[in-house]
Amino acid sequence: MDSINIRSFGQKLKAYKRSSLSLILFLLVIVSTILTIGILLFLIGYIMIKGIPNIKPELFQWEYNTLNMSLMPALINTVIMTFISLLIAVPIAVFSAIYLVEYAKRGNRLVGIIRITAETLSGIPSIVYGLFGLLFFVTALGWGMSLLAGAFTLSIMILPLVMRTAEEALKAVPDSYREGSFGLGAGKLRTVFRIVLPSAMPGILAGIILGIGRIVGESAALIYTAGTVAEIPKGRDFLFDSTRTLSVHMYALTSEGLYINQSYATAVILFIIVVLINWLSGFIAKKLSKA
Protein backbone atom coordinates (compact mmCIF):
# COMPACT_ATOMS: atom_id res chain seq x y z
CA MET A 1 0.00 0.00 0.00
CA ASP A 2 2.69 2.45 1.00
CA SER A 3 4.78 1.79 -2.07
CA ILE A 4 2.08 3.34 -4.28
CA ASN A 5 2.17 6.52 -2.26
CA ILE A 6 5.89 7.14 -2.54
CA ARG A 7 6.67 10.14 -4.69
CA SER A 8 9.97 11.46 -5.89
CA PHE A 9 11.23 14.85 -4.79
CA GLY A 10 10.57 16.28 -8.25
CA GLN A 11 6.97 15.11 -8.24
CA LYS A 12 6.45 16.71 -4.83
CA LEU A 13 7.91 19.98 -6.08
CA LYS A 14 5.61 19.93 -9.10
CA ALA A 15 2.60 19.30 -6.89
CA TYR A 16 3.51 22.22 -4.64
CA LYS A 17 3.86 24.47 -7.72
CA ARG A 18 0.30 23.64 -8.68
CA SER A 19 -1.20 24.40 -5.31
CA SER A 20 0.16 27.29 -3.31
CA LEU A 21 -2.13 26.51 -0.36
CA SER A 22 -0.49 23.11 0.04
CA LEU A 23 2.92 24.73 -0.08
CA ILE A 24 1.96 27.27 2.59
CA LEU A 25 0.54 24.58 4.87
CA PHE A 26 3.64 22.45 4.37
CA LEU A 27 5.92 25.35 5.24
CA LEU A 28 3.83 26.19 8.32
CA VAL A 29 4.15 22.61 9.55
CA ILE A 30 7.92 22.61 9.05
CA VAL A 31 8.42 26.02 10.65
CA SER A 32 6.34 25.05 13.70
CA THR A 33 8.27 21.85 14.22
CA ILE A 34 11.60 23.64 13.89
CA LEU A 35 10.32 26.24 16.35
CA THR A 36 9.29 23.61 18.92
CA ILE A 37 12.55 21.71 18.72
CA GLY A 38 14.54 24.94 18.44
CA ILE A 39 13.06 26.23 21.70
CA LEU A 40 14.01 22.99 23.44
CA LEU A 41 17.55 23.03 22.07
CA PHE A 42 17.97 26.71 22.90
CA LEU A 43 16.70 26.17 26.45
CA ILE A 44 19.01 23.22 27.02
CA GLY A 45 21.99 24.89 25.37
CA TYR A 46 21.55 28.18 27.20
CA ILE A 47 21.24 26.61 30.63
CA MET A 48 24.11 24.18 30.03
CA ILE A 49 26.52 26.82 28.68
CA LYS A 50 25.74 29.26 31.48
CA GLY A 51 25.44 26.61 34.17
CA ILE A 52 28.24 24.09 33.74
CA PRO A 53 31.06 26.59 34.40
CA ASN A 54 29.25 27.50 37.62
CA ILE A 55 29.19 23.99 39.02
CA LYS A 56 31.87 24.31 41.67
CA PRO A 57 32.95 21.99 44.45
CA GLU A 58 31.67 24.33 47.18
CA LEU A 59 28.13 23.79 45.89
CA PHE A 60 28.41 20.22 47.14
CA GLN A 61 29.52 20.85 50.69
CA TRP A 62 27.53 19.10 53.37
CA GLU A 63 26.57 22.23 55.30
CA TYR A 64 24.64 25.04 53.71
CA ASN A 65 25.62 28.62 54.53
CA THR A 66 25.30 31.96 52.81
CA LEU A 67 28.90 31.77 51.66
CA ASN A 68 28.85 28.52 49.75
CA MET A 69 25.10 28.33 48.92
CA SER A 70 25.55 24.57 48.88
CA LEU A 71 22.86 22.58 47.14
CA MET A 72 23.89 19.31 48.78
CA PRO A 73 21.35 19.40 51.65
CA ALA A 74 18.58 20.21 49.17
CA LEU A 75 19.69 17.35 46.94
CA ILE A 76 19.63 14.88 49.83
CA ASN A 77 16.28 16.24 51.00
CA THR A 78 14.91 15.68 47.51
CA VAL A 79 15.93 12.03 47.70
CA ILE A 80 14.38 11.62 51.16
CA MET A 81 11.22 13.43 50.12
CA THR A 82 10.89 11.30 46.99
CA PHE A 83 11.41 8.11 48.96
CA ILE A 84 8.80 8.92 51.62
CA SER A 85 6.24 10.15 49.07
CA LEU A 86 6.63 6.97 47.05
CA LEU A 87 6.39 4.87 50.20
CA ILE A 88 2.96 6.40 50.81
CA ALA A 89 1.65 6.73 47.28
CA VAL A 90 2.82 3.58 45.49
CA PRO A 91 1.09 0.92 47.65
CA ILE A 92 -2.17 2.87 47.60
CA ALA A 93 -1.95 3.47 43.86
CA VAL A 94 -1.06 -0.12 43.00
CA PHE A 95 -3.69 -1.56 45.35
CA SER A 96 -6.41 0.64 43.91
CA ALA A 97 -5.34 -0.32 40.40
CA ILE A 98 -5.60 -3.98 41.47
CA TYR A 99 -9.08 -3.33 42.81
CA LEU A 100 -10.18 -1.57 39.62
CA VAL A 101 -8.79 -4.19 37.25
CA GLU A 102 -9.03 -7.49 39.14
CA TYR A 103 -11.88 -7.14 41.60
CA ALA A 104 -14.38 -4.49 40.52
CA LYS A 105 -17.28 -5.78 38.51
CA ARG A 106 -18.14 -4.33 35.14
CA GLY A 107 -20.54 -1.40 35.37
CA ASN A 108 -19.81 -0.89 39.06
CA ARG A 109 -20.90 2.67 39.85
CA LEU A 110 -18.12 3.13 42.39
CA VAL A 111 -15.53 2.46 39.71
CA GLY A 112 -16.93 5.35 37.69
CA ILE A 113 -16.69 7.63 40.71
CA ILE A 114 -13.11 6.55 41.41
CA ARG A 115 -12.14 7.25 37.80
CA ILE A 116 -13.75 10.71 37.90
CA THR A 117 -12.07 11.62 41.18
CA ALA A 118 -8.69 10.39 39.91
CA GLU A 119 -9.12 12.54 36.81
CA THR A 120 -10.08 15.50 38.97
CA LEU A 121 -6.99 14.98 41.12
CA SER A 122 -4.71 14.93 38.10
CA GLY A 123 -6.11 18.27 36.94
CA ILE A 124 -5.71 20.16 40.21
CA PRO A 125 -2.86 22.71 40.05
CA SER A 126 0.03 22.17 42.43
CA ILE A 127 -0.58 25.45 44.27
CA VAL A 128 -4.02 24.17 45.30
CA TYR A 129 -2.37 20.99 46.60
CA GLY A 130 0.08 23.17 48.48
CA LEU A 131 -2.70 25.17 50.04
CA PHE A 132 -4.62 22.03 50.96
CA GLY A 133 -1.49 20.57 52.52
CA LEU A 134 -1.05 23.76 54.52
CA LEU A 135 -4.65 23.67 55.74
CA PHE A 136 -4.87 19.94 56.42
CA PHE A 137 -1.48 18.39 57.20
CA VAL A 138 0.32 21.46 58.53
CA THR A 139 -2.51 23.16 60.43
CA ALA A 140 -5.39 20.77 61.09
CA LEU A 141 -3.22 17.75 61.91
CA GLY A 142 -0.65 19.97 63.59
CA TRP A 143 2.41 18.56 61.85
CA GLY A 144 3.85 21.98 61.16
CA MET A 145 5.81 22.69 58.00
CA SER A 146 7.61 19.39 57.79
CA LEU A 147 9.04 16.63 55.68
CA LEU A 148 6.00 14.50 56.45
CA ALA A 149 3.44 17.15 55.49
CA GLY A 150 5.28 17.75 52.22
CA ALA A 151 5.53 14.04 51.48
CA PHE A 152 1.82 13.45 52.09
CA THR A 153 0.89 16.40 49.90
CA LEU A 154 3.11 15.12 47.10
CA SER A 155 1.84 11.58 47.44
CA ILE A 156 -1.75 12.73 46.84
CA MET A 157 -0.46 14.66 43.86
CA ILE A 158 1.24 11.72 42.17
CA LEU A 159 -1.45 9.20 43.17
CA PRO A 160 -3.55 9.54 39.99
CA LEU A 161 -0.48 9.33 37.74
CA VAL A 162 0.88 6.12 39.29
CA MET A 163 -2.61 4.67 39.57
CA ARG A 164 -3.46 5.19 35.91
CA THR A 165 -0.22 3.71 34.61
CA ALA A 166 -0.51 0.77 37.00
CA GLU A 167 -4.08 0.19 35.85
CA GLU A 168 -3.01 0.15 32.22
CA ALA A 169 -0.12 -2.19 33.01
CA LEU A 170 -2.45 -4.61 34.79
CA LYS A 171 -4.97 -4.48 31.96
CA ALA A 172 -2.21 -5.35 29.49
CA VAL A 173 -1.55 -8.67 31.24
CA PRO A 174 -3.25 -11.33 29.05
CA ASP A 175 -6.20 -13.14 30.61
CA SER A 176 -4.59 -16.46 29.71
CA TYR A 177 -2.02 -15.84 32.47
CA ARG A 178 -4.79 -15.56 35.03
CA GLU A 179 -6.65 -18.57 33.63
CA GLY A 180 -3.47 -20.62 33.62
CA SER A 181 -2.86 -19.73 37.25
CA PHE A 182 -6.41 -20.57 38.26
CA GLY A 183 -6.14 -23.80 36.28
CA LEU A 184 -3.12 -24.80 38.34
CA GLY A 185 -5.21 -24.33 41.46
CA ALA A 186 -3.97 -20.95 42.66
CA GLY A 187 -6.42 -18.67 44.45
CA LYS A 188 -7.31 -15.15 43.41
CA LEU A 189 -4.84 -13.46 45.74
CA ARG A 190 -1.95 -15.73 44.82
CA THR A 191 -2.71 -15.17 41.12
CA VAL A 192 -2.65 -11.40 41.62
CA PHE A 193 0.60 -11.29 43.58
CA ARG A 194 2.54 -14.12 41.94
CA ILE A 195 1.40 -13.92 38.31
CA VAL A 196 -0.30 -10.65 37.39
CA LEU A 197 1.77 -8.19 39.41
CA PRO A 198 5.21 -9.48 38.29
CA SER A 199 4.14 -9.40 34.64
CA ALA A 200 2.84 -5.85 35.03
CA MET A 201 5.96 -4.70 36.88
CA PRO A 202 7.75 -2.81 34.06
CA GLY A 203 4.62 -0.76 33.33
CA ILE A 204 4.10 0.03 37.00
CA LEU A 205 7.76 0.96 37.34
CA ALA A 206 7.58 3.33 34.37
CA GLY A 207 4.65 5.06 36.09
CA ILE A 208 6.55 5.32 39.36
CA ILE A 209 9.50 6.91 37.57
CA LEU A 210 7.18 9.49 36.01
CA GLY A 211 5.94 10.16 39.54
CA ILE A 212 9.53 10.69 40.71
CA GLY A 213 9.94 13.20 37.91
CA ARG A 214 6.97 15.17 39.18
CA ILE A 215 8.20 15.09 42.77
CA VAL A 216 11.66 16.30 41.81
CA GLY A 217 10.30 19.16 39.74
CA GLU A 218 7.65 20.28 42.20
CA SER A 219 8.00 23.55 44.05
CA ALA A 220 4.65 25.31 44.43
CA ALA A 221 3.13 22.48 46.47
CA LEU A 222 6.11 22.31 48.83
CA ILE A 223 6.84 25.92 49.80
CA TYR A 224 4.01 26.05 52.35
CA THR A 225 3.98 22.39 53.36
CA ALA A 226 7.64 21.40 53.73
CA GLY A 227 8.98 24.91 54.16
CA THR A 228 12.31 26.25 52.98
CA VAL A 229 14.88 25.32 55.64
CA ALA A 230 18.11 24.32 53.90
CA GLU A 231 19.19 21.60 56.27
CA ILE A 232 19.14 17.84 56.25
CA PRO A 233 16.57 16.68 58.82
CA LYS A 234 18.24 14.93 61.77
CA GLY A 235 17.35 13.18 65.00
CA ARG A 236 14.39 11.10 66.07
CA ASP A 237 11.79 13.61 64.97
CA PHE A 238 13.31 14.15 61.55
CA LEU A 239 9.94 13.58 59.89
CA PHE A 240 8.69 16.79 61.49
CA ASP A 241 11.62 18.95 60.43
CA SER A 242 11.17 21.58 57.77
CA THR A 243 13.19 20.91 54.61
CA ARG A 244 13.70 22.28 51.15
CA THR A 245 14.03 20.17 48.03
CA LEU A 246 16.19 21.10 45.06
CA SER A 247 13.37 22.86 43.17
CA VAL A 248 12.42 24.92 46.21
CA HIS A 249 16.12 25.64 46.74
CA MET A 250 16.32 26.97 43.22
CA TYR A 251 13.25 29.13 43.76
CA ALA A 252 14.78 30.55 46.93
CA LEU A 253 18.03 31.34 45.11
CA THR A 254 16.34 32.98 42.14
CA SER A 255 13.83 35.02 44.08
CA GLU A 256 16.60 36.53 46.20
CA GLY A 257 18.23 37.62 42.97
CA LEU A 258 21.77 37.62 44.39
CA TYR A 259 22.84 34.13 43.43
CA ILE A 260 22.17 33.97 39.72
CA ASN A 261 25.26 31.83 39.01
CA GLN A 262 24.27 29.29 41.64
CA SER A 263 20.78 29.25 40.12
CA TYR A 264 22.25 28.32 36.75
CA ALA A 265 24.23 25.51 38.36
CA THR A 266 21.14 24.25 40.22
CA ALA A 267 19.14 24.38 36.99
CA VAL A 268 21.76 22.18 35.33
CA ILE A 269 21.59 19.62 38.15
CA LEU A 270 17.78 19.59 38.07
CA PHE A 271 17.85 19.27 34.33
CA ILE A 272 20.28 16.34 34.40
CA ILE A 273 18.07 14.55 36.93
CA VAL A 274 15.02 15.08 34.71
CA VAL A 275 16.85 13.79 31.63
CA LEU A 276 17.98 10.70 33.54
CA ILE A 277 14.45 10.05 34.79
CA ASN A 278 13.00 10.47 31.29
CA TRP A 279 15.58 8.18 29.80
CA LEU A 280 15.01 5.54 32.47
CA SER A 281 11.24 5.64 32.01
CA GLY A 282 11.60 5.37 28.23
CA PHE A 283 14.11 2.54 28.60
CA ILE A 284 11.77 0.53 30.81
CA ALA A 285 8.81 1.19 28.53
CA LYS A 286 10.87 -0.02 25.55
CA LYS A 287 11.84 -3.16 27.43
CA LEU A 288 8.17 -3.67 28.18
CA SER A 289 7.13 -3.47 24.54
CA LYS A 290 9.82 -5.98 23.54
CA ALA A 291 8.87 -8.51 26.20
Next chain:
Amino acid sequence: MKAIFFAAACTSILAVALICLFLFINGVPAVAKIGIFDFLFGKTWKPNNTPPSFGILPMILGSIYVTAGAVVIGVPVGILTAVFMARYCPKRLYCILKPAINLLAGIPSIVYGFFGLVVIVPFIRDTFGGTGSSMLTASILLGIMILPTIVGVSESAIRAVPQSYYEGGLALGASHERSIFFVMLPAAKSGIMAAVVLGIGRAIGETMAVIMVAGNQARMPAGLLKGVRTLTANIIIEMGYAAELHREALIATAVVLFVFILLINLLLSLLKRRTG
Protein backbone atom coordinates in the same frame (compact mmCIF):
# COMPACT_ATOMS: atom_id res chain seq x y z
CA MET B 1 -7.42 -8.62 51.37
CA LYS B 2 -10.13 -7.48 48.99
CA ALA B 3 -11.17 -4.97 51.64
CA ILE B 4 -7.66 -3.48 51.64
CA PHE B 5 -7.70 -3.10 47.85
CA PHE B 6 -11.12 -1.54 48.12
CA ALA B 7 -9.98 0.88 50.81
CA ALA B 8 -6.99 1.88 48.68
CA ALA B 9 -9.28 2.49 45.73
CA CYS B 10 -11.40 4.81 47.85
CA THR B 11 -8.39 6.95 48.77
CA SER B 12 -8.74 9.15 45.73
CA ILE B 13 -12.39 9.78 46.56
CA LEU B 14 -11.37 10.63 50.12
CA ALA B 15 -8.63 12.94 48.86
CA VAL B 16 -10.95 14.90 46.58
CA ALA B 17 -13.55 15.11 49.35
CA LEU B 18 -10.97 16.39 51.85
CA ILE B 19 -9.57 18.94 49.40
CA CYS B 20 -13.06 20.29 48.64
CA LEU B 21 -14.01 20.29 52.30
CA PHE B 22 -10.94 22.11 53.59
CA LEU B 23 -10.82 24.67 50.80
CA PHE B 24 -14.52 25.49 51.05
CA ILE B 25 -14.71 25.54 54.86
CA ASN B 26 -11.73 27.89 55.06
CA GLY B 27 -12.55 29.99 52.04
CA VAL B 28 -16.31 30.42 51.85
CA PRO B 29 -16.76 32.33 55.16
CA ALA B 30 -14.37 34.99 53.86
CA VAL B 31 -16.41 35.35 50.69
CA ALA B 32 -19.52 35.73 52.82
CA LYS B 33 -17.82 38.40 54.95
CA ILE B 34 -16.47 40.35 52.00
CA GLY B 35 -19.60 39.83 49.95
CA ILE B 36 -19.54 37.60 46.91
CA PHE B 37 -20.04 40.47 44.48
CA ASP B 38 -17.31 42.64 46.04
CA PHE B 39 -14.98 39.66 46.11
CA LEU B 40 -15.41 38.44 42.55
CA PHE B 41 -15.93 41.81 40.84
CA GLY B 42 -14.05 44.19 43.14
CA LYS B 43 -11.38 45.98 41.17
CA THR B 44 -8.94 46.70 44.01
CA TRP B 45 -6.90 44.24 46.04
CA LYS B 46 -5.48 46.17 48.98
CA PRO B 47 -5.46 43.78 51.95
CA ASN B 48 -3.33 46.09 54.09
CA ASN B 49 -5.45 49.21 53.75
CA THR B 50 -7.91 50.29 56.42
CA PRO B 51 -10.54 49.29 55.58
CA PRO B 52 -9.00 46.56 53.44
CA SER B 53 -10.45 45.77 50.03
CA PHE B 54 -10.42 42.23 48.69
CA GLY B 55 -11.45 42.34 45.05
CA ILE B 56 -9.92 39.61 42.95
CA LEU B 57 -11.20 40.71 39.53
CA PRO B 58 -7.67 41.90 38.54
CA MET B 59 -6.30 38.43 39.25
CA ILE B 60 -9.18 36.62 37.55
CA LEU B 61 -8.68 38.76 34.45
CA GLY B 62 -4.91 38.34 34.76
CA SER B 63 -5.24 34.55 34.74
CA ILE B 64 -7.68 34.63 31.82
CA TYR B 65 -5.58 37.02 29.72
CA VAL B 66 -2.32 35.20 30.32
CA THR B 67 -3.93 31.85 29.56
CA ALA B 68 -5.55 33.24 26.40
CA GLY B 69 -2.16 34.57 25.32
CA ALA B 70 -0.58 31.18 25.94
CA VAL B 71 -3.29 29.52 23.85
CA VAL B 72 -2.81 31.99 21.00
CA ILE B 73 0.93 31.30 20.99
CA GLY B 74 1.08 27.63 21.92
CA VAL B 75 -1.92 26.04 20.20
CA PRO B 76 -1.17 26.77 16.50
CA VAL B 77 2.50 25.81 16.87
CA GLY B 78 1.54 22.73 18.91
CA ILE B 79 -1.08 21.44 16.47
CA LEU B 80 1.16 22.00 13.45
CA THR B 81 4.00 20.19 15.21
CA ALA B 82 1.58 17.36 16.01
CA VAL B 83 0.69 17.18 12.30
CA PHE B 84 4.38 16.87 11.50
CA MET B 85 4.88 14.17 14.12
CA ALA B 86 1.90 12.14 12.94
CA ARG B 87 2.01 12.55 9.15
CA TYR B 88 5.38 13.86 7.94
CA CYS B 89 8.04 12.62 10.28
CA PRO B 90 10.33 9.85 8.99
CA LYS B 91 10.60 7.03 11.50
CA ARG B 92 14.25 7.67 12.30
CA LEU B 93 13.62 11.33 13.09
CA TYR B 94 10.56 10.38 15.13
CA CYS B 95 12.73 8.31 17.45
CA ILE B 96 14.57 11.52 18.33
CA LEU B 97 11.69 14.01 18.28
CA LYS B 98 9.29 12.06 20.47
CA PRO B 99 11.68 11.79 23.46
CA ALA B 100 12.55 15.46 22.91
CA ILE B 101 8.90 16.47 23.27
CA ASN B 102 8.61 14.27 26.36
CA LEU B 103 11.67 15.97 27.78
CA LEU B 104 10.02 19.35 27.20
CA ALA B 105 7.11 18.07 29.30
CA GLY B 106 9.40 16.87 32.07
CA ILE B 107 11.37 20.07 32.65
CA PRO B 108 10.35 21.50 36.06
CA SER B 109 8.34 24.70 35.97
CA ILE B 110 10.93 26.44 38.12
CA VAL B 111 13.52 25.86 35.38
CA TYR B 112 11.11 27.29 32.80
CA GLY B 113 10.55 30.27 35.06
CA PHE B 114 14.27 30.82 35.42
CA PHE B 115 14.72 30.55 31.65
CA GLY B 116 11.96 33.13 31.21
CA LEU B 117 13.63 35.40 33.74
CA VAL B 118 17.08 35.34 32.16
CA VAL B 119 16.11 35.10 28.48
CA ILE B 120 12.57 36.20 27.66
CA VAL B 121 12.31 39.10 30.13
CA PRO B 122 15.47 40.86 28.86
CA PHE B 123 14.40 40.15 25.27
CA ILE B 124 10.99 41.79 25.77
CA ARG B 125 12.61 44.68 27.65
CA ASP B 126 15.07 45.36 24.85
CA THR B 127 12.59 44.90 22.03
CA PHE B 128 9.45 46.56 23.33
CA GLY B 129 10.65 48.62 26.28
CA GLY B 130 9.15 48.63 29.76
CA THR B 131 10.38 46.40 32.54
CA GLY B 132 10.09 43.19 30.55
CA SER B 133 8.04 41.46 33.25
CA SER B 134 4.70 41.60 31.52
CA MET B 135 1.59 39.85 30.36
CA LEU B 136 3.28 39.18 27.01
CA THR B 137 6.30 37.55 28.66
CA ALA B 138 4.11 35.31 30.78
CA SER B 139 2.01 34.37 27.75
CA ILE B 140 5.08 33.42 25.71
CA LEU B 141 6.52 31.33 28.54
CA LEU B 142 3.21 29.56 29.20
CA GLY B 143 2.78 29.05 25.46
CA ILE B 144 6.08 27.17 25.48
CA MET B 145 5.11 25.21 28.59
CA ILE B 146 1.81 23.93 27.16
CA LEU B 147 3.45 22.88 23.86
CA PRO B 148 4.26 19.28 24.90
CA THR B 149 0.72 18.72 26.19
CA ILE B 150 -0.83 20.04 22.98
CA VAL B 151 1.60 18.15 20.71
CA GLY B 152 1.24 14.84 22.57
CA VAL B 153 -2.55 14.75 22.82
CA SER B 154 -3.24 16.13 19.32
CA GLU B 155 -0.75 13.73 17.81
CA SER B 156 -2.56 10.73 19.24
CA ALA B 157 -5.88 12.24 18.13
CA ILE B 158 -4.58 12.59 14.56
CA ARG B 159 -3.16 9.08 14.65
CA ALA B 160 -6.55 7.74 15.75
CA VAL B 161 -8.14 8.90 12.46
CA PRO B 162 -8.39 5.91 10.12
CA GLN B 163 -5.88 5.85 7.27
CA SER B 164 -8.77 5.40 4.82
CA TYR B 165 -9.81 9.04 5.41
CA TYR B 166 -6.43 10.17 4.15
CA GLU B 167 -6.51 7.82 1.20
CA GLY B 168 -10.04 8.89 0.35
CA GLY B 169 -8.82 12.49 0.25
CA LEU B 170 -5.97 11.57 -2.07
CA ALA B 171 -8.27 9.57 -4.31
CA LEU B 172 -10.49 12.62 -4.75
CA GLY B 173 -7.47 14.53 -6.02
CA ALA B 174 -6.53 16.41 -2.88
CA SER B 175 -2.86 16.94 -2.14
CA HIS B 176 -1.10 15.48 0.91
CA GLU B 177 -1.60 18.74 2.80
CA ARG B 178 -5.24 19.18 1.78
CA SER B 179 -6.06 15.63 2.83
CA ILE B 180 -4.47 16.20 6.23
CA PHE B 181 -5.84 19.66 6.94
CA PHE B 182 -9.32 19.36 5.42
CA VAL B 183 -10.13 15.70 5.98
CA MET B 184 -8.08 14.35 8.88
CA LEU B 185 -7.97 17.37 11.18
CA PRO B 186 -11.77 17.89 11.13
CA ALA B 187 -12.13 14.19 11.94
CA ALA B 188 -9.73 14.57 14.88
CA LYS B 189 -11.51 17.72 16.06
CA SER B 190 -12.69 16.62 19.47
CA GLY B 191 -9.33 15.05 20.35
CA ILE B 192 -7.55 18.25 19.41
CA MET B 193 -10.07 20.27 21.41
CA ALA B 194 -9.29 18.04 24.38
CA ALA B 195 -5.60 18.85 23.88
CA VAL B 196 -6.37 22.57 23.93
CA VAL B 197 -8.49 22.27 27.06
CA LEU B 198 -5.75 20.28 28.81
CA GLY B 199 -3.29 23.00 27.82
CA ILE B 200 -5.61 25.66 29.23
CA GLY B 201 -5.79 23.72 32.48
CA ARG B 202 -2.03 23.56 32.69
CA ALA B 203 -1.60 27.25 31.87
CA ILE B 204 -4.18 28.51 34.36
CA GLY B 205 -2.74 26.41 37.18
CA GLU B 206 0.90 27.25 36.57
CA THR B 207 2.45 29.14 39.45
CA MET B 208 6.20 29.21 39.82
CA ALA B 209 7.05 30.03 36.22
CA VAL B 210 4.47 32.79 36.07
CA ILE B 211 5.49 34.64 39.22
CA MET B 212 9.05 34.92 37.93
CA VAL B 213 8.12 36.70 34.72
CA ALA B 214 4.71 38.36 35.11
CA GLY B 215 5.57 41.33 37.32
CA ASN B 216 2.79 40.46 39.80
CA GLN B 217 1.30 43.93 40.30
CA ALA B 218 -2.12 43.52 41.93
CA ARG B 219 -4.01 45.95 39.71
CA MET B 220 -6.29 45.71 36.74
CA PRO B 221 -4.39 44.43 33.68
CA ALA B 222 -3.36 47.55 31.77
CA GLY B 223 -1.86 46.21 28.57
CA LEU B 224 0.29 43.56 26.95
CA LEU B 225 3.53 45.12 28.12
CA LYS B 226 2.37 45.88 31.67
CA GLY B 227 2.78 43.60 34.64
CA VAL B 228 -0.06 41.34 35.65
CA ARG B 229 -0.86 39.07 38.59
CA THR B 230 -2.61 35.73 38.24
CA LEU B 231 -4.77 33.89 40.79
CA THR B 232 -1.99 31.39 41.46
CA ALA B 233 0.59 34.13 41.94
CA ASN B 234 -1.70 35.95 44.36
CA ILE B 235 -1.86 32.89 46.59
CA ILE B 236 1.81 31.98 46.63
CA ILE B 237 3.11 35.53 47.06
CA GLU B 238 0.93 36.56 49.99
CA MET B 239 0.21 33.30 51.80
CA GLY B 240 3.52 33.53 53.65
CA TYR B 241 2.57 36.52 55.76
CA ALA B 242 -1.23 36.74 55.47
CA ALA B 243 -3.38 36.49 58.60
CA GLU B 244 -7.07 36.41 59.50
CA LEU B 245 -9.42 37.74 56.82
CA HIS B 246 -6.54 38.29 54.38
CA ARG B 247 -5.53 34.65 54.74
CA GLU B 248 -9.10 33.48 54.28
CA ALA B 249 -9.45 35.68 51.22
CA LEU B 250 -6.39 33.98 49.74
CA ILE B 251 -7.93 30.57 50.39
CA ALA B 252 -11.10 31.84 48.72
CA THR B 253 -8.90 32.80 45.76
CA ALA B 254 -7.83 29.16 45.63
CA VAL B 255 -11.51 28.15 45.73
CA VAL B 256 -12.14 30.32 42.65
CA LEU B 257 -9.16 28.71 40.93
CA PHE B 258 -10.43 25.27 41.95
CA VAL B 259 -13.86 26.01 40.47
CA PHE B 260 -12.18 27.09 37.22
CA ILE B 261 -10.29 23.80 37.13
CA LEU B 262 -13.44 21.79 37.86
CA LEU B 263 -15.20 23.51 34.95
CA ILE B 264 -12.25 22.72 32.69
CA ASN B 265 -12.32 19.08 33.84
CA LEU B 266 -16.05 18.91 33.12
CA LEU B 267 -15.47 20.27 29.62
CA LEU B 268 -12.71 17.73 29.14
CA SER B 269 -14.84 14.76 30.12
CA LEU B 270 -17.62 15.98 27.80
CA LEU B 271 -15.09 16.14 24.95
CA LYS B 272 -13.78 12.69 25.82
CA ARG B 273 -17.28 11.28 25.75
CA ARG B 274 -17.75 12.72 22.27
CA THR B 275 -14.52 11.12 21.12
CA GLY B 276 -15.94 7.87 22.43
